[in-house]
Amino acid sequence: MSLSNVGLCWFRQDLRVTDNPALTRALQQHTQVLCLYVHEHPDDPDPPASLWWQQQALQDLADQLQGQLLYRTGDIQQNLQQIITEYSISAVYWNRLYDPTSIARDTILKTWLGEQSIQVYSFPGQLLFEPWELLKQDGSPYRVFTPFYKACLAQGLSDRVIPAPDLNRLVSVPDPGAQITHDSPAAAWAQAFGDQWDPRRQTGWNRLAEFIAQDMPVYHKARDIPAADQVSRLAPYLHAGQLSVREVVAATRDQPGADTFVRQLVWREFAHYVLYHWPHTLDQPMDNRYVHFPWRTDPVALRAWQCGQTGIPLVDAGMRQLWQTGYLHNRLRMVVASLLCKHLLLDWRAGAAWFMYTLLDADLANNTLGWQWVAGSGVDAAPYFRIFNPVSQGERFDADGTYVRRWVPELAALPNRWIQQPWAAPTELLTAHGVQLGDDYPQPIVELAAGRRAALAAWEQMKALAASALIKRS
Ligand SMILES: Cc1cc2nc3c(=O)[nH]c(=O)nc-3n(C[C@H](O)[C@H](O)[C@H](O)COP(=O)(O)OP(=O)(O)OC[C@H]3O[C@@H](n4cnc5c(N)ncnc54)[C@H](O)[C@@H]3O)c2cc1C
Structure with missing residues (x-):
């Protein structure tokens, strides 16, 4: 009709x-x-x-x-x-x-x-599925990723792509194409994005083809190395819907390395699913006990974190990459988020808000899931006591310091042994390499071992408060 x-x-x-x-x-x-x-x-x-x-x-x-x-x-x-x-x-x-x-x-x-x-x-x-289509046998939604992922695979990931329609019958609009106002973020800030990114669909599509040919076969191991950057960088195109997730699944189907990559697309699916079924998790913890978490308020520490001036090189490298390029590698998203809500005990919502402000791929569902995962308060979250140590993360995933040197040039001359923890280096060595801590580069705003102990103590405190209020893990 x-x-x-x-x-x-x-x-x-x-x-x-x-x-x-x-x-x-x-x-x-x-x-x-x-x-x-x-x-x-x-x-x-x-x-x-x-x-x-x-x-x-x-x-x-x-x-x-x-x-x-x-x-x-x-x-x-x-x-x-x-x-x-x-x-x-x-x-x-x-x-x-x-x-x-x-x-x-x-x-x-x-x-x-x-x-x-x-x-x-x-x-x-x-999405690949409507959120109400995938439920457990008892009719309730999945709370754990792996069974959700298996249910998606069992159902079959849709890769049916609707071809572009004939556009001859569009209504003519006055002054075509000239009306989109460019009330973008501050010009100087946005200028830097333009040097790094091209938000046209065709560029996203070309990037996908290049990723499939060059990076996807090694994605399962290279995706953890921030300096290698062998990830797709498709998140902003997916968020704006310039590429549909079905198109991406269809393009990667049967190509080497697709399984690990498509699993990440299912994490995206899961994030939207969780937010649909538990909309309160946008700003409330999924695990009720976290209502009692003793978050600190410390604007100075928050600002140091936002500006990449914490004195912890891997964290500062990440926060500077985020500010300067509108992008942050996934491993770094976890590391910087963990420092904020564990060592610094600052509320995950403050960190999530900063990500929403600075990320080009800012996405309510993915961001909320990521932050609640790191904070330990979300569905299928990382256990609270697993606290990322930014020094060992750096030694493991940025062993030669390439990533830190790129974003924290003040430390570029330091040998690999000290680049992730300059405060532990002998003073003469720092001086010999032209680094004066507290002058060229900040002293750490938190001592990592003490920050870890404080985080664990706060967790015990939360559990005790929740127990006395008879609140169980939800
Ligand atoms: C604290 C925190 C906050 C985050 N905030 C966002 C956000 O605002 N927007 C956003 O798109 N992603 C977010 N992520 C998820 C993930 O870090 C990014 O999707 C990914 O780094 C984007 O880079 P990429 O496109 O190169 O990813 P690739 O590794 O190439 O992955 C391909 C695609 O899969 C999806 N994906 C990958 N990992 C995840 C994940 N853990 N959760 C959900 N989807 C995923 C994304 O759509 C991504 O583009 C967050 C993760 C954490 C830990």
Whole structure:
């Protein structure tokens, strides 16, 4: 059946034409389709790094749509109201999102549009499975990754990709392509991202091909070495939906090394699944006992961590890579997060907020899962007593100090033996290599052994408080 009037395709985190079920279906059902994107928070005085990516990705989408993307800012409901009247829209199409804010907004909009006799059609475009499709035998959601992963494999990972539709019947928009405002983060900050990244879909696609040929065969061991950088770096493309996860699965199928890589894509799936089933974990611990965790407040320590000035070289290298490039290697995400919420006893939510501000791939679901995992408070989290030691992590995964030297040039001249722990080096050796601790590079803000003891004591305290309040591990 073909409806004669105009359908609206509302783009959100699906900035692509290929494998976009909402767009394809809208074009099948209507003689004309209007493509829309609404930037809901244009007045943010200090926008996050990811806005830079999003604006470039939107420009690229507009190019793929031959300019026919209507870009609006502000309240979505007001915009829809106006557009529906102006363009005689009879139905709205979108791909589903699963975080609590989007679900609440979409539910309200669906009811409101229904009241005006506007049809709403939503589609699965962000994940491999709908979160409610995979449940344990007793009907409850999985809380542990490995059984979830096995259930995904047993079900079969979908790699059916919808080809790009014919785009001849898009509604012409006024001033095509020229309307996307570039209210990006501070210009100097964003400039550095442009030197490192190209947010166009085709570049992501080329990177995927290069990764499959060169890096995926060794991904299972090289993915832990931050200096090697043999990871895909596809996270920002996946977050913005420029590449669909089904396309990535389809491209890697049967290629050497695919199993380990696809397992990581299933971690992404699991993160969205967990947030869907337990939306409170966005800012509350999954393990109830952590409500009693004695987090410290220490703005000076938090700032030192954010700025890569903790005096612990591997951590500082990571935090500087994050600030300067909008990216942080997964091993470093774990190491820096662990220092914050274990040795420094600062609330994981402060760290998660900084990541959301600085990462180009900032993603509510993946970020929340990652932080709760490190903090020990999440589903299937790392046991609290397993505390990453940044010195031994450095000696293991950055043995020749290449990564630290790249990001902490103050220490570049130090021999491998001392590069991960300059405070332990003899003073004459430091002087001979031109390093004055406390001057060229900070003294550590926390002594690692003492920080570890304090973290374990805080954990015992939390358990005792939870036990006296009769709260069990949930
Ligand atoms: C504290 C912490 C915070 C994190 N915050 C984010 C975030 O905001 N956004 C984000 O996309 N990822 C986040 N991650 C997960 C992971 O670190 C990144 O996805 C990965 O480093 C991105 O680099 P890549 O694309 O080269 O990954 P690759 O190693 O090439 O992996 C391929 C893809 O698999 C997915 N993936 C890989 N590892 C994970 C994981 N542990 N959890 C969920 N998905 C995963 C990502 O989509 C990634 O692009 C976080 C991890 C931790 C420990």
